[in-house]
Amino acid sequence: MSNDDLNDGATLTVGDLAARTGVAAGTLRMWEQRHGFPEPARLPSGHRRYRESDVAAVRRVLAARERGVRLEQAVAEAHTLRRVGDSVYSLLRTRHPELMPHQMSKRTLQSLSHAIEDEYCATNDRRRILGGFQTMSFFAGAALRWRRLAEMSRSAVVFAEDVDHEMEVPGRIRHVPIDAGSRSRREWFLVCESGTMPVVMAAWELPGQDRTPDRQRRFEVTWSLDPAVVSDSVLACTEIAAAAGYEIEGPDPALAGAAKVTSAGLFLRAVSYIDADRQR
Template sequence: MDQLSRPGLTISQVAAATGVSATTLRAWESRHGFPVVARERGRHRRYAAGAVDDVRRVLALRADGLTLDAAIGRVRAAVHPTDRTVFAAVRRLHPELPVQTLTKRTLLALSHAIENECCARASSPHLYAGFQRHRFLDSSASRWRELARTAEVAVVAATGVGDADRRTSLQVVEIPEDSPLAREWSVVCHAPDHSAALAAWELPGQEGVADGRRRFEAVWSLDPAVVADAAVAAHRLLGGLGVADVPAPPPARLPDARESAAWGLAASVLLRALAEVDTAH
């Protein structure tokens, strides 16, 4: 096991992995309570492995022009203990996004559009997807093997994953049957030149409903800041299920207000169009 994948990193290990001196890390802890530190007996600092990714994200956001306070605040906000799904994290961080009720058939069309565009345009993307159950992942496995060929990271998750799946070129992780992630459908493509994210959760009480007609509440976005937050949530949530040696997604280029408004309008218009298609069917 890689040293950084074990819990309980020392301050010198975090400093070596991030290039931030131990003195600076102590100053951040004193002034900002970041990165979060636990104390062993004897008062020695110990950090979780995720602290390395958190510090690196702060450095990248600082290079993007954010103040230290703003960068630390953004990294802290990206993952919350109450976030049990990507959908929950995106809704908490971006409550302004429209939520639409869509059928599984429409979600599949939107998912395929995101996957195809990502394959055509994105350079070394970080890809994450939640397929609910293994049979849904199995039907898309060939598409995702192709996506993984040019991806920096490609992680997919479902319930009922067998050992054979773990030997493919994809990082495939098992979702426990009782996990909230088993009710989620998600696709995240995060890259410097292309970003798109879709997260949806299945509404309860649909036993006996045909698969294509199952209804989900969905959010999606092309805004790099939103997609970066979705990627961080997916990385942390799927990492908790056993992803090995997968680098954390990089922070997004921060869009200006006009760009964010345009992406928000595009998502809203398309969701309304998809809702009309759902109604027509």
Template sequence: MAHPRSTDAGSTSVGDLAIGELSEATGVSVPTLRMWEQRHGFPIARRLPSGHRRYEAADIELVRQVLAHRRAGLRLDQSISRVQLAASPPTASVFAELRGVNVGLPVHRLSKGTLIAVSWAIEDEFMARAQRPHLYGAFQRAPFWERAEPRWTDLAQRAATTIVFADFAESDPPAQAGSVRRVGLPDDSPLRNEWAVVCDSDDLCIALSAWEIPGQAGVPDDRREFEAVWSLRPADVATAALVCATAAGESATVASEGALLRAVRPGPRVDAEWAAAEALFARMVAYVDRRQR
């Protein structure tokens, strides 16, 4: 006679849960679990050579988290998206992650002079509107940060979190609100080749990210060219904020908790409205860039 397997998350073998056992452990019926997987791709079963489908023991806790979010008032799709995002750490590149979550995001080729002007516009808008946002900046190299330091010291006075990245020799310890925390990037970090400004708050969300095109040795600094993307969509900005928080070792902070809630893509009508605003922004930036050259 077969011995029943425990359905406790701490004692079940990895990948050894039948759907009935997952149902028993979580209190979610088998038909409901199948509906979740068909409509939302969660939870994901592993198919054995025998053809049977099995779930991981960790899926028990993930399903329980979905139920907790549902009890807190989130829709099912929001609950699942939030759990999946928390369980899948983002890459170390803001640029790559933005393009990954929003494949239709246009890419713009800009000089660094234009990129700095766009960054200043974002920072000024944050000072005028945002209430205690989480603010992140990527500056590539320490000398570039030093030029921006007085400005960002002022910005930090209005922010809940202010974290900047560059090739600093050392990282600062976690900082109090109102001060800037510098985070040194390892040699192999993609962020070393990226310029970014991310402002994540309930009333103002915007993310700008750009990577430096290779082969520009000897080009004057303000003439160096970057491929840039930007987004006003809360879901995209939340994803960018999570990349930065993770790179700073602060993925469990309140910043990430708020970002997780916003990182659920809205309906197509809302997305279309953001796309129209971004297109107008892109047109204005293109005019500025042409005048810079």
């Protein structure tokens, strides 16, 4: 980390990091020497300081090790998350370049989102749903719908810039505020963690649309029903939360190794919803 990072949330000592993760301070120093991980900020005195995101990163390495992943590979994955960790979309494009992006309007994106949410609700395995809404003012229009989604899921998490401090998050939904400078502030994403309908959709708002009407704004979108891709998306969400000083549960270990699923039902539902919106 550069000196500019010293006051950017890097307040944990190596002892703090050791206590929070269960990894001895000497082991953490050895990992840093051999693998460049975790990478601390340095005070003028030379003492190490770490962020909340470093706690999450070390815990992810430990979880990977428990799954039998070699330390070098687990650390490499942690470095990838650090580079693109504040963006679900960037993580998917980096780790899964086979996912082809498509451009669509926010109007179409809303119909696709609703189709995914409803298909997820139609399954019997609704573990967790996570959504990125850019700002709480955008979430306000979906608050009632997401209250119902949360009631049907084990948990629900919403990521949005907290520009409206009077907005009350309904029901069982957990709100993670994102910084205005975060790349996730320009994203719309939906992650459904499910054994029968795992799906992620991530969209990046194209620049230069300040005067474009809201529902006509254009996004570059990618999606997947691959459990491993969904698992990676949950990891990105944990990184966004950690950067904001929040901790959310990592991906279900059983999800990453699950078989890929296909859903003609989701495709037909999406076509139906998009068509119905065009008829309004």
